[in-house]
Amino acid sequence: MAIVLRPHGKLDARGAAKLRRKLRSLVASSPKTQNTWIVDLSDxxxxxxxxxxxxxxxRRCAxxxxxxxxxxxxxxxxxxxxEVAHLESSFEIRQSTNKSTKKKIAPPTKLPKPQTLAKVSPPSIDRSSSPVSVSQPASLESRNSYSIELET
Known part of the structure; x- marks a missing residue:
């Protein structure tokens, strides 16, 4: 069995702290047979x-x-x-084998010329919604699958 966490949104200082707290509480309350921790970073x-x-x-805690x-x-x-931080080889990184949930990772795109950057406006962010939402979705792979809504 595995503990699966699915963070959504920003994994910044606030989101990282929420992720660590949630995993610590799950590990403390979970049976010792759950020796695999999966962090789904797709969202x-x-x-x-x-x-x-x-x-x-x-990784160190695990x-x-x-x-x-x-x-x-x-x-x-x-x-x-x-990749930029040279950490990709420090982690076991897996892609879903389930075709319905597999997300293709596009190759990096070239940066636009500086002239076009000035014309792009930043996206608006709706901060009216609750910043944290933790739910336990149904999962075929584990009963201990948690979705964590990070600040968006």
Whole structure:
């Protein structure tokens, strides 16, 4: 059995702290037979150094507990940050084998010329919704699958 966490949104300082707290509470309350921790990064739209640091800390914590940490389906942004930080080889990274949920990772695109950057307006962010939502969706792979809504 595995503990599966699905963070959504930003994995920044605030989101990373929520992820660490949730995993710690799950590990403390879970049976010892759950020796695989899976962090599904497919819905992480932004990740910074704090997010990367929390993933490294989770890897160390898993190792100390005799567990395996797997990063599953990292978003293009998450994968790029892992590569830039030279951390992609430090983690076990897996892609879904289920065709219905498999997300293709597009190759990095070339940056536009500086002239076009000035014409692009930043996206608006709706902050009226609740920043944290934790639910337990049905999962075929594990009964202990949790969705964590990070600040968007």
């Amino acid at each position: 992480v739209r932004a990740i910074d150094r704090n997010g990367l640091t929390s993933l490294v800390a989770l 190792s100390k507990a005799g567990c395996q940490l797997i990063l599953r389906d990292p978003s293009e942004t998450a994968r790029a940050m892992l």
